[in-house]
Structure formats: structure tokens, C-alpha cells
Amino acid sequence: MMTAVPPIPDLTLVLGGARSGKSRFAEGLVTALDGPRVYIATARAWDQEMADRIAQHRTDRGPHWRTVEEPLDLCGALRAHAAAGGALLVDCLTLWLTNRLLADEDADIAADTAALVALLPTLPGRVVLVSNEVGLGIVPDNALARCFRDHAGRLHQAIAAIAPRVVLTVAGLPIYAKGQAL
DSSP: OOOOOOOOTTEEEEEEOTTSSHHHHHHHHHHTOSSOEEEEEOOOOOSHHHHHHHHHHHHHHOTTOEEEEOSSOHHHHHHHHOOTTOEEEEEOHHHHHHHHHHHOTTOOHHHHHHHHHHHGGGOOSEEEEEEEOOTTSOOOSSHHHHHHHHHHHHHHHHHHHHOSEEEEEETTEEEEEESOOO
16 A cells, blocks of 8 residues: 655656657657756667667757666666756666566565655656556566566556656557646
8 A cells, every 4th residue: 555645846757558659758848948858768779670779769869868878777877867957758667677677587676666766756857757558458478577567567656656747648649647737
């Protein structure tokens, strides 16, 4: 059972499925600001197609973003790059969870999630977190996929409890599940 926590003024969680427009929407929230913009990318280039995607995302963002690639130590990257008047965009939480699960079979994902949720209220500036909503499909047939889905769902719930804005993107359209447009 979660306890009520006051919302963090400048935290937005953007959820969506594959190709739902979540990253583009999240980038728009940050691009509207005048201050420094840091894009914390959690993807790893496991193959050439993924490397090409990463390169295309970087090109699409343009030169006004500072990109930090951090697949594992998300809390460390957030601490290092958060700044008053600036904005951090994390894309994406589900890739970070995947990386944590694959990097260390003994990883304490619940502790990692708790550390992230505890850190978010302490960060200055705007924080926009992007993640994949994976709980809308069928129950996976293997333990790792079910474990991933469960951890992602718990992470989303914990962040949604403290975020004043939670947006679900569908077909490129933002649907505010919590809060109002900035």
C-alpha cells in the first residue's frame, strides 16, 4: 500500500506504447524551456539496427540538447545533471529496467526503484520521464518477461503517485491521466 506523497511541482511521467509519440511529446515539453536541456539516454546499442535508431534520435533532437548516455546508473546521472532552471529528459525507464535486469541477475530492482523515487523530489529543474506502458498486453510466457512487466508497472505506479502530471500518449495524442498541460 502506497502512502500519500505531495506531488513534485515539475515532474512529468509520459507513458505510451511503441511508436505512440511519447518521446516526441516529452521532447516538446522540454524544448519549450529556455534553460539547459539534458537528454539522459538509457538505450544500449545491442545491434546495428538499435545503433541506427540511437543515431537518428540524436540527429532529430538537434544541437540544443546535451546527451548523456547512461544505461545503468540513472540516479547518478540525474544527480550529476539536474540544475535549477534546466530540464532533464530520461528516455526511457523501461530500457533502464531492462539493462538493470540483464546486467545483474541478482539486481535488487525494488531497491533501485525506491532509490529513484526517493531522489526525484530532491532534483532541481524540470524532470520528464518517458516509459513504455507494457501492462496492456497478454501475460508473457516466460519468467523474465513477467518479472520485467511487474517491475515496470510498480515503477510507473510509484512515480505516478508523486508526479503532478502523468500523460498517456496514443497515436501521437497526449491524454492527461493526471494533472493538466503545462
